[in-house]
Amino acid sequence: MGDTILEMKSITKEFPGVKALDNVNLVVERGEIHALIGENGAGKSTLMNVLSGTYPAGSYSGEIYYNGELCQFKTLKDSEAKGIVIIHQELALIPLLTIGENMFLGNEKKNKLGHIDWDLTYNEAEKHMRQVGLNESAQTLIKDIGTGKQQLVEIAKAFSKNVKLLILDEPTSSLNDEDAKMLLDLLIEFKKNGLTSIIITHKLNEIIYCADKATIIRDGSTIETLVKGVDEFSEDRIIKGMVGRPMNDRYPTREHKVCDEVGLEVKNWTVHHPLYHEKIVDNNISFKVHKGEVIGFSGLQGAGRTELAMSIFGKSYGTNISGELYLNGEKVDLKNPEQAIHHKLAYVTEDRKVNGLILGESIRFNTTLARLDKVCSKGIIDTTNEKKVAEEMTEAMGTKTPSIEQQVGNLSGGNQQKALLGKWMFTEPDVLILDEPTRGIDVGAKYDIYCLINQMVEDGKSVIMISSEMPELIGMCDRIYVMNEGELRGELNAKEATQEKIMSYIISAKA
Amino acid sequence: MSTKKENAGSQFNLGAFLTKNSMVIALVVVFVLFYFLTDGRLLYAQNMSNLLLQNGYVLVMACGMLLCILTGGNIDLSVGSVICMVGGMAAVLLTNHGVSVYVTIPVCILVGLAAGIWQGYWIGYVRIPPFITTLGGMFIFRGFGRLILDSKTVAVQDATFLNIFTAYIKIPGLDTEAHIWSPLLIGALAVAFIIYSTISSRSNKAKKGYRQNSAAADYGRAIVISAVLLFYCYLLTQYKGISVMLVWVVVICLIYHFITSKTAFGRYFYAVGGNEKATQLSGINTNKVYFIAYANMGLLAGLCGLLCLARVGSVNGSTGTSFEMDAIGSCFIGGASAYGGSGTIPGVIIGALLLGVINMGMSIMGIGDSWQYVVKGGVLLLAVIFDVVSSRKSGK
Incomplete structure (x- = not known):
């Protein structure tokens, strides 16, 4: 011994x-x-x-x-x-x-x-x-x-x-x-x-x-x-x-049914830092996601991925944002998150506790917050209807909780993430941006979230996934964009993508 | 799933009941205590009538203050000064310039709103800390108030103006010199409404299969509230009847209770106080929420200025001094969180009444102002300590 x-x-x-x-x-x-x-x-x-x-x-x-x-x-x-x-x-x-x-x-x-x-x-x-x-x-x-x-x-x-x-x-x-x-x-x-x-x-x-x-x-x-x-x-x-059981497949399979129609397209998108205006956080980025497609963004921290996503989501990050944004082929100018939500765009933050949920409030409160108008008539909340939709969403997400009146702060990390996803699914997005959707949650909850992503694209929606876990991107995406230091360094088809290839894009960019 | 909920609803948990209603219980205890200390004088019809009238302006201010506090424990220090400025303006317009009441009232309320908009703009859109902005406002509006009054005391004798706020409702036939029955009629109507809404809400929930409180809890609550209401109305019949001032206060409390509990707009205040960043990313204009909280506070402070003027009959340069502190105290005693995001209008009403009963009880006993301050401060601190400690014990 x-x-x-x-x-x-x-x-x-x-x-x-x-x-x-x-x-x-x-x-x-x-x-x-x-x-x-x-x-x-x-x-x-x-x-x-x-x-x-x-x-x-x-x-x-x-x-x-x-x-x-x-x-x-x-x-x-x-x-x-x-x-x-x-x-x-x-x-x-x-x-x-x-x-x-x-x-x-x-x-x-x-x-x-x-x-x-x-x-x-x-x-x-x-x-x-x-x-x-x-x-x-x-x-x-x-x-x-x-x-x-x-x-x-x-x-x-x-x-x-x-x-x-x-x-x-x-x-x-x-x-x-x-x-x-x-x-x-x-x-x-x-x-x-x-x-x-x-x-x-x-x-x-x-x-x-x-x-x-x-x-x-x-x-x-x-x-x-x-x-x-x-x-x-x-x-x-x-x-x-x-x-307690073997898990053969960590990523649920789906039929890849990518449509020709483009759900979201960004052209020459440039974002400056909100405080140091001369600093460019995202430089001249163009990408697109088709309907029924999952695309991924890989890169190191500070590559500008979160900033890119948030700047697209109603300019909730950055200053001097330039470039063109197309939704369903139509050029739009989203000035704030409210407009983004009404254009059926949803951004699920990487930091659920700080930017995502109101921890002291119930699941019901959080679920309907981004689209309260859906359960309101003339500005008055229909509480009965609100409870109903919150119950439905909680069930659809598979959130484990004694009731929808439970404070989200008391839920475990995985269930908080599901509550957050529920909140954004409630907005019925056509384009869902997921920023580190599986950070700090366990294997079982991850699997549930992957299944939800598959369900989304099955319904012909588009999903953009930002993740630091390369296997997850390779397992879930149709295409992967690689970013480094605020620039787009490459695009890979998921079938040909390996961790080494992604890494080499990042490293070659540095040289 | 549904069986689990019914269990949770029907089990009576004494501990939870006490914690949830701690402030109501405190109010009852304090009330009973002062009832005995004053040899029952506290319950005289005149005192009971005055309890609400004296504290009416506190309730109105507290409704506005709650919205500010909800946004994140932010307070408005300028309320007392706005009251002085608006009250002073009304008094000067009516007495010195003989302006019509129907012009004066809207103009004065608009001036209050303008003061609120001024502060709301800096707080909401430029993000100057509320404490600083309203501290500035406290000096600025006090100064304007004194300028308008020319540092004199101005009294108002205009009967129309006074009647709008301080008259007593007289229903021909019901209310005569000999007896006043209108409070009982109005009380009965209110009770009927309470019972009707309890029944309809229960049957509605039953129909849709939602979680219910136990019948005893719901009806018990309705009956207790009805009984207190009827008794109060009975007391009012013994002393002049229902004041218009009371109607103003009740209507405002009801409106703000409705806004905070039932509307999407009211919910945004809770959301901002709970997590501003998450609220912003949910597509809600948080700047606007701050702006409206303070603009609204100005509006209510303006109205309060008129209420105070009407009740006291005159205004001077120090009218309204530290009134905002009563409103803030009521909110915190009533369970609003000092960090924002939680608090209700019924809670605030209880808080204001608790302070009011203590004040009145001590006044009847002939205890001086100085001791009243000590007790008020002690109660405020105790209430918040109790709140913090009990929520810590329950493991939140």
């Missing part, structure tokens, strides 16, 4: 009415990368919150042994003192403070007089930043560096706390493939120096790439632990464990 750093024994945690964790066991050995996987709501984050003391000892049953010693953490500070550091999915950095200030927030480097020693702070900060290969000044503001680098700051911060066991909750969900790979390589590098990591992720290829072991959690219970080199360690095997 190896050297066990952490053992969690029969952990059970109950919330009012819900058993979030039921007799979960987890064994992690020193110097390994241990992946924790499961569908949304399976209990991964709860387990890590138990470990880190976010849920204090006593609020759960079971035992935690760390370095062979029984631990009862009351707060996050207790676990950090032992070298257990958790980095959450939503980064806990303050945009208007510097890297150094963030790194020692709550843990300030003080001199004898009791005030902050800034020289020491920045010196220490840069020492840890070098450890993670971050070449920035420690006095740079967080808001001025990208998400990839922010993730590195979090890790450097963990090092400053003398981390022994690093827990990363979906560290790559907001990173593009390139940055994600860099991060994983970094973890492998640290492993050589003896750091133990637990990584929670939905991206199975990352697990295959970097993890030594994978523990699968389903419905609050541990299902199994797979060991690389001993058990079968493949994506299909993991999916089988996660959903």
